Amino acid sequence: MPALPLEGEDYYCPCRSVVLVSLCTVVCNKSHRNGSNKILLHPAVPIRLFCIQQFSTPLTIFKFGTISGGEDSVTPNRFPAIGKMIVFRIRKVCRVIVPLCIATIVVFYTGQLSSNSLVDFVKNALQPLDRIIFPRYCACLKCMTQPDDDLWFQKRFNTSFKPFLTRKYKTLSNDTRTWWEKLQKDRNKANFSEVVEKLFQVIPDADLYMDASPERCRTCAVVGNSGNLKGSHYGALIDSSDVIIRMNKARTPGYEQDVGSRTTHHIIYPESAIDLDNTTSLVFFPFKTLDLQWLPGAITTGSHITFSYLRLRPKIKANKDLVLVLNPEFMKYVHEVWLDYYGKYPSTGFMALILALHICDEVNVYGFGKDRNGNWHHYWETLTNKKLKTGRHPGDYEYNVTRKLSEIHKLEIYKGW
Numbered sequence: 001m002p003a004l005p006l007e008g009e010d011y012y013c014p015c016r017s018v019v020l021v022s023l024c025t026v027v028c029n030k031s032h033r034n035g036s037n038k039i040l041l042h043p044a045v046p047i048r049l050f051c052i053q054q055f056s057t058p059l060t061i062f063k064f065g066t067i068s069g070g071e072d073s074v075t076p077n078r079f080p081a082i083g084k085m086i087v088f089r090i091r092k093v094c095r096v097i098v099p100l101c102i103a104t105i106v107v108f109y110t111g112q113l114s115s116n117s118l119v120d121f122v123k124n125a126l127q128p129l130d131r132i133i134f135p136r137y138c139a140c141l142k143c144m145t146q147p148d149d150d151l152w153f154q155k156r157f158n159t160s161f162k163p164f165l166t167r168k169y170k171t172l173s174n175d176t177r178t179w180w181e182k183l184q185k186d187r188n189k190a191n192f193s194e195v196v197e198k199l200f201q202v203i204p205d206a207d208l209y210m211d212a213s214p215e216r217c218r219t220c221a222v223v224g225n226s227g228n229l230k231g232s233h234y235g236a237l238i239d240s241s242d243v244i245i246r247m248n249k250a251r252t253p254g255y256e257q258d259v260g261s262r263t264t265h266h267i268i269y270p271e272s273a274i275d276l277d278n279t280t281s282l283v284f285f286p287f288k289t290l291d292l293q294w295l296p297g298a299i300t301t302g303s304h305i306t307f308s309y310l311r312l313r314p315k316i317k318a319n320k321d322l323v324l325v326l327n328p329e330f331m332k333y334v335h336e337v338w339l340d341y342y343g344k345y346p347s348t349g350f351m352a353l354i355l356a357l358h359i360c361d362e363v364n365v366y367g368f369g370k371d372r373n374g375n376w377h378h379y380w381e382t383l384t385n386k387k388l389k390t391g392r393h394p395g396d397y398e399y400n401v402t403r404k405l406s407e408i409h410k411l412e413i414y415k416g417w
Contacts, residue, residue, distance in 0.1 A: 138361040139217035142409060150408040161333040163358050165286075165325040167205050170196035172328060179335075180328045183345050184309065186288035195292050202296040203323040209359035218242050220360035223259060224349045224367035225250050229379040232416035234366055235260040243360060245283075247348045248272040251380050258416075259367070259379065265324075267352050270294050271310045275317035282318040283355075284325045285348055292325070299323060326351065342397040350398040353411070363411040369399045371416075 137143040145157070162169065170193045172180065180186070209218075221241035223229075225248065238244060238260035246252075247267040252259055266276055269285040276282055282299070286292050290308055297303030302315040334346050334354045346354075349368060356363045370376055376395065377383045406413045 136214045138212065139215055140219070140361040143361055144212075144357060144363075144410065152404070153408055153410060156337050157357065158333065158337065159358065161330050161358075162207060162210070162327055163330045163355050164208065165196065165327040166207050167196065167200055168207075169327055169329060176329050176332050179332050181288070184287045186290070188289040188293075190289050190293065192289060195289055199292055199296055199325070202300060203320055203325070208324065212361070216361060218360045219362045220245065220356045220364070221260075222349075222352050222356045222363065222365050222368075223247075223250065224352075224365070224369075225378045225380075226367040226369055226416070227371040227375065227377040227379050227381070227383065228369065228416035229255075229258050229367040230371075230416070232258045232366075232414070234258060234414055234416065237364075237414075238262075238366060241364065243356070245352045245356060247352055249274055249378075255379065267326075267348050269348070270298070270308060270312050272348075273298070273313050273316045276319070277317075278319045279322075280319070281322040281324055283352075284323060285331075285351065286325060286328065287345070295323075295325070326355070330355075338401060339397060347395070347398060350402070353402060353405075357405075357410065364414060365402065365406075365411050366414045367416065368402060368413065369395075369415070 137145050149157075172192055177192070219241045220243040221238045222245045223238055235255075235257045239262045243264050244260065244262050245265045245267065246263050249272055250259075250263075250266070252261050252263065263276075263280050265281045265283050266274075267283040267285055268274065269287060270291050284291075284295055286295075288308070290305060294303045294305040294308075294312060297305070298312075298314065298316050299318045299320045303312070304314075306312050306314050331346070331351065334351055335341060335343075338354055339346060339350070353363070353365060353368075367379065371383075375383055402411070402413065405411050
């Protein structure tokens, strides 16, 4: 076994491809070769140096002072190496400093266009490292998913359930079919797949809004119809959102100061249908097969279906190219996972809220819950009956879930008072 190396001496490593490291620094350069293809090493702390030979097999590590003689031995070369070490380290520093200086000069020279050029340069240079150290799931200040998410939220938020119906989901699972048919006692014998196929001959078959990425920042306002919006002055704040979701018979004319004037998505079902402008997406909430049969005709030439449990409008104004239909599988997921089966089915408002969690990065909620006096009513109505409740919907339970989402910073609730 060769003698232990002494500080300040040079050594040859017999490996053809080596990386020589100490606990503090890399001290080997591949250009330091001699005629025998051995690499000249300059150990700064000899006892702590390792010679790593790279083969196709896993790395084999040879530690100085433990290898046997012969071909794998370490041969000392008896001449001083202090000067070479200094030159080597200067060259190494220059390789970093010189390109940085050149880049800085170029940035300052061209930086007359912007006083923040150097700052931008540094930010862009550090951006890849920042993404590794601090991974981002969206471009907003807050994102819907985070690595340290609350366990309660993690158990419920499941992106495998797609919000919108497409041809891909035209066959319902047995559990979903049974659940869905009980919502409004669907006795329709029509084949669900065939009804969906006819539907997508009229409306687009596209899986939209499933484009989450570190570059996306989509802000959403879910605007309910609660009387707590009266006098809130939230209109401008609501209109500043990227996506504005309203529902049922929500009105904006005359209430713009409190509820805003813009609507990008409007959720309805046949019994709550209203006319929409040509730029608003109709988001359809189907409770039964009959609803899916009513829709294609209602947004085109007129439907022959004019009655379910209430009289239906045979035709409504809506842009058929912007129509989206909620997936019954997604509806069941909301009722089962988010509401623990409380109530017969989710309210339109709560469905809109969970939909927003799945398609947006930041969610703000307006007009949900009771007014300041504990009454349930719509903001466009005059309150006459203080005994009104939420009917088949678990209003209190839904509001408690919404409040929990606010507490863990998944959405912001604006109460209006």
